[in-house]
Amino acid sequence: MYRLVHSLTPLDRPRLGAHFVALDDTDRRLRFGGALPDDMLLDYVQGIDFSRDRVFAAFDSAFAVVAVAHLGIREGTAEIGLSVLPAHRREGLALRLIERCRRSAIAQGCGSLWVHFMSENQAMTRLTHKLGMSVTASQGEADARLTLPQVSALALGIDLYANQMDAMLGVLRHWTVRAA
Numbered sequence: 816m817y818r819l820v821h822s823l824t825p826l827d828r829p830r831l832g833a834h835f836v837a838l839d840d841t842d843r844r845l846r847f848g849g850a851l852p853d854d855m856l857l858d859y860v861q862g863i864d865f866s867r868d869r870v871f872a873a874f875d876s877a878f879a880v881v882a883v884a885h886l887g888i889r890e891g892t893a894e895i896g897l898s899v900l901p902a903h904r905r906e907g908l909a910l911r912l913i914e915r916c917r918r919s920a921i922a923q924g925c926g927s928l929w930v931h932f933m934s935e936n937q938a939m940t941r942l943t944h945k946l947g948m949s950v951t952a953s954q955g956e957a958d959a960r961l962t963l964p965q966v967s968a969l970a971l972g973i974d975l976y977a978n979q980m981d982a983m984l985g986v987l988r989h990w991t992v993r994a995a
């Protein structure tokens with residue numbers, strides 16, 4: 816099934832929390848570098864600064880988050896953290912999330928896009944290779960990097976439009992679930 820990728824808003828924090836808490840210890844370690852307990856995952860979600868960073872996700876029919884990318888923006892560079900629930904893997908969701916992150920990072924004037932992962936992570940090794948990212952590995956950890964082009968007026972306009980549409984959908988999602 817083809818799932819759209821949307822930009823999230825602070826209203827989605829409970830959905831994001833439920834997504835991370837649903838990850839098992841192995842996936843928590845691969846995503847966060849350690850098998851964080853539920854309360855630390857919920858603190859992480861509360862700490863996301865939506866005015867600086869971007870969070871993109873795909874939902875199931877009940878608006879549960881099945882895949883998410885947190886795009887952290889710092890001083891001209893962007894870093895992605897990714898997780899996809901096991902039942903929804905190998906559907907191309909990570910690739911689509913990364914593509915949306917790439918466009919968003921370009922629109923925000925970032926010069927490079929990074930993903931940090933453990934070298935043992937076969938899925939990320941294959942995925943970053945498939946995207947043509949340059950990977951450096953050391954002491955069991957790897958950094959994949961993509962150099963980004965300068966933003967064009969068209970790319971900026973498309974990103975702004977997509978974010979506005981998503982913000983509107985975010986409010987509708989919030990009210991639809993509250994009314995159910």
Ligand SMILES: CC(C)(COP(=O)(O)OP(=O)(O)OC[C@H]1O[C@@H](n2cnc3c(N)ncnc32)[C@H](O)[C@@H]1OP(=O)(O)O)[C@@H](O)C(=O)NCCC(=O)NCCS
Pocket residue numbers: 842845846895896897898899900903904905906907908909910911930931932933936937938939941942943945
């Ligand atoms: C890594 C992860 C995000 C991949 O998500 P996904 O949605 O299943 O990935 P995609 O379907 O977009 O796969 C894209 C490509 O990545 C590679 N890939 C993905 N999963 C793979 C696996 N288990 N084994 C080998 N290659 C894999 C393949 O090349 C795949 O293309 P293909 O299906 O055409 O062969 C997911 O497995 C996950 O959430 N893992 C736990 C958390 C984690 O490791 N996060 C990364 C650290 S930030």
